[in-house]
Amino acid sequence: MKNKYKIIIKLAFVMALLFLPFKVSQAASANIDITADNKSVKKGDTVIVSIYLTSDDLIGDFEGYLSYNADILEFDNESKVAAGGEGLVKITDTGVPQGDSERKYALKFHAINYGETTLSLSDETSVYTFDAGDNMSVSQNQLKIEVVSDKSTSDNADLKELKITPGTLSTVFSKDTTNYSVSVASDINQLVISALSEDALATVSITGNKDFKTGHNTVEIGVKAQSGKTKIYTLDVIKEAAQETAPEETKPEENAGINEDAIGKLQLEKDAEDTYLTGAFYLKLLTPGEDVEIPDGFEKTSLIVNGTTITVYANKSDLESDFLLIYGENKSGLKGFYQLDRRENTIQRFNPVSLNGGEKLVIPKNSRNIKHYQNQIMILGIVAAVLTGICSALAIGIIRMVLKNKSTEDQ
Known part of the structure; x- marks a missing residue:
């Protein structure tokens, strides 16, 4: 009988040892819940975001970084434990005099634009136990808030007219067609664009319309409706390659060269x-x-x-x-x-x-000079031949006279 009691006591002791660390581990954790009274608000409304901390152990110091879309919400920097803006708020609550198992932080935002944003704490968020200062494991959620438009706010983000200079759109403009192309010469670096919205309260913006390179260039015409709805019209500008130009021929000086x-x-x-x-x-x-x-x-x-x-x-x-x-x-x-x-x-x-x-033969001035020289040479040849004949006849006559005179003297 005594042995049975000993066995029961030993089993109870072992069970206590097994459950003790599990209980301690569970105590060193915290849960963070991010909520808001209204998740759908209108532009201009004030949004109160609440951050709830709960734990089975006493909560001591807390540090966290809350991110959001600064284009949609604007942080009201009036909190004693929170500071920041431009999409990030740092919450610092340290040196607390007394621990508690529940804690709440309230942050004020203003809805400044239409759209949806997600609020969440970063991984660097830390929750510490009050007694030992140990870092607890943390689980958390994310909060989505949508800023919607009034019924009277226009959603019209269409263009009613799109004209360009120079060039012609690849297809006739239609507000429902958002992609166009145009070819331009190699010396064109920018277009003159006329883009008119259907709704006078919508705004039009143009990007990419400068410093065109050879080939394809993307120009975007954005239309933003009063409600915040946007629509993008894309223009593919195809710039031709520059043609290589031959160097200018050298012009002869006046009265120089040959016509x-x-x-x-x-x-x-x-x-x-x-x-x-x-x-x-x-x-x-x-x-x-x-x-x-x-x-x-x-x-x-x-x-x-x-x-x-x-x-x-x-x-x-x-x-x-x-x-x-x-x-x-x-x-x-x-x-x-x-x-x-x-x-x-x-x-x-x-x-x-x-x-x-x-000496080298010099080319005559022209063909007529050549013929003239040839004629002159021919005439000189004839004259020389005639003179030669006359001289020969005179020589023969003189010889005959000399011989005749000698014969007379001998007789």
């Missing part, structure tokens, strides 16, 4: 990199390198072909000569100076001919 009226049917053709002189031939124009020697008797000048100036070399003694030199490369890849006959519209490789004393 294009004298070049017949010469034409210039261009591709991405090179320029070609064409006619009854095909010559790629090049710039002579430093190692290329300009032929003697020629100087650099310019020739205008189809309104474009090219470099040529003319006879120093006659810049109006029909013959010019051009440095280039033919279809066979031969580089060098080529002789251009502007009158006949022909071109051929330039080959200076060495004369006595190392």
Whole structure:
């Protein structure tokens, strides 16, 4: 019998040991309940938010951070234990003289705009036991408050007109269509936008309408109704890439170079990199390198072909000569100076001919001079032949007279 009592006493002692720490653990916890008398308020109303702390143990110090949407609610900073604003209120209640199992904090807010906001305490919130100062485990809820509009407040957030300059909307404007696109030139960095709301009390705002980059740019036209309802119209602005412009051709100085009226049917053709002189031939124009020697008797000048100036070399003694030199490369890849006959519209490789004393053949001024020289040479040849015949006849006559006189003397 005594053994049975001993066993019962031991079991009771073990059970007491098991339940003791559980009871202590349960005592070191607190619950936080965030409430408000009215969760649906109107713009301009005062909102009282209550924070209730409850615990099985005596509550000592308390520190917490309450967050909210500052665009909808405004904190009335009149509390002795709370301070803050701009979306965050810090509650500090320390050094309490007496612990309690229930505590309440009342915070005053003002509804300043339409919409919904959630109020909650951050994870840094701490509740301490009064006796030992231990940090309790905390459970809490969240509070949602909605600021609604009066029945007389308009919800109209539509546009009645949307116009842009420059450019044209991709589709005809409709208040129910919120996405549009427009293409603009490479030099456009901003649009002139006319956006009118249907409701005169609604407000219109525009963002993204500046410093356009090449490609797609997003411009948003926002409409905010009196009730706080918003609507966004989106404009995709497609800016074209800038076109590479060819450098301006160098214009010849007045009275300098050679007039294009004298070049017949010469034409210039261009591709991405090179320029070609064409006619009854095909010559790629090049710039002579430093190692290329300009032929003697020629100087650099310019020739205008189809309104474009090219470099040529003319006879120093006659810049109006029909013959010019051009440095280039033919279809066979031969580089060098080529002789251009502007009158006949022909071109051929330039080959200076060495004369006595190392002099080089100078090209005549023009084709008419060549024919004139040829005629003069022909006349001189005829005259020389006639004179030669006369001289020969005179010589024969003189010889015959000398022989005749000698024969007479011998007789």
